[in-house]
Amino acid sequence: MKKVAKDLDQVAEEWLREHKEKRAENVANSEEDFMGVLLSILSDTEEHEADTINKATTAEDTSSITMTWALSLLLNNRDALSKVKQELDIYVGKDKLLLIESDIKNFVYLQSVIKETLRLYPAAPLSVTHEAIEDCSEDPLEFRPERFITTHKDIVVRGYDFELIPFSSGRRMCPGYLFALKILELTLANVLHWFEFETPSGEIVDMRESPGLTNPKATPLEVHITPRLPTFVYQSTN
Numbered sequence: 001m002k003k004v005a006k007d008l009d010q011v012a013e014e015w016l017r018e019h020k021e022k023r024a025e026n027v028a029n030s031e032e033d034f035m036g037v038l039l040s041i042l043s044d045t046e047e048h049e050a051d052t053i054n055k056a057t058t059a060e061d062t063s064s065i066t067m068t069w070a071l072s073l074l075l076n077n078r079d080a081l082s083k084v085k086q087e088l089d090i091y092v093g094k095d096k097l098l099l100i101e102s103d104i105k106n107f108v109y110l111q112s113v114i115k116e117t118l119r120l121y122p123a124a125p126l127s128v129t130h131e132a133i134e135d136c137s138e139d140p141l142e143f144r145p146e147r148f149i150t151t152h153k154d155i156v157v158r159g160y161d162f163e164l165i166p167f168s169s170g171r172r173m174c175p176g177y178l179f180a181l182k183i184l185e186l187t188l189a190n191v192l193h194w195f196e197f198e199t200p201s202g203e204i205v206d207m208r209e210s211p212g213l214t215n216p217k218a219t220p221l222e223v224h225i226t227p228r229l230p231t232f233v234y235q236s237t238n
């Protein structure tokens with residue numbers, strides 16, 4: 001038993017060293033992620049086509065749950081919503097419809113909204129059992145994306161900053177984390193660019209969670225959407 005524990009310690013240490021090195025070289029951001037690997041190794045089988053296997057593996061609800069929480073948090077925190085829109089107005093303007101991957105790097109505030117959402121409402125909260133070793137300070141229950149631009153700007157969600165591990169950590173951490181982050185950033189940026197969101201009668205969104213392996217909202221999020229861009233932009237293909 002002791003030997004197994006020692007071996008595991010060694011594996012964990014090596015893993016951590018390797019990732020710290022990668023982080024220092026700034027290659028952790030590499031595009032060579034889960035989807036790339038899947039697409040390169042999958043081939044058609046007798047029962048299923050490669051595309052079907054890929055879709056079945058990647059169709060998960062964690063990203064849509066996270067997007068629902070992010071939108072709910074923004075609707076309950078209008079200052080933060082205004083800052084996201086300001087960012088969109090500054091870097092994109094209102095003449096362009098589709099935001100693509102290269103637009104995302106500018107959306108520092110939106111990225112911090114996503115991190116703050118994953119901190120407060122991690123979509124897969126039961127992964128690794130862990131216990132806080134000291135009390136949290138600085139408004140841990142408050143939605144404050146600014147913390148990831150100021151006091152905690154170096155914290156990333158890639159499994160080596162143990163204060164924040166929504167995708168878990170180590171060898172069995174979420175292999176889809178880069179894909180998930182991109183989907184979250186692209187989808188939220190686009191829908192917030194296209195539409196104004198409002199709750200029916202301007203009511204506060206109910207933030208109760210539903211127990212389970214993932215943590216969806218206990219009640220559906222209801223929104224009214226109206227166009228945010230001039231009509232001609234929706235008719236264009238850019």
Ligand code: HEM
Nearest residue numbers: 058062063066123124127166167168172173174175176180
């Ligand atoms: C916000 C989105 C997501 C969150 C918060 C999330 C979180 C997690 C967590 C906490 C684990 C457990 C790791 C462990 O057991 O220690 C996990 C596993 C996994 N995730 Fe994700 N995930 C997300 C999106 C995705 C996406 C988009 C994919 C696929 C494209 C994906 C594929 C997987 C797979 C295949 C595993 C099992 C890994 C294994 O057992 O080795 N996840 N995820």
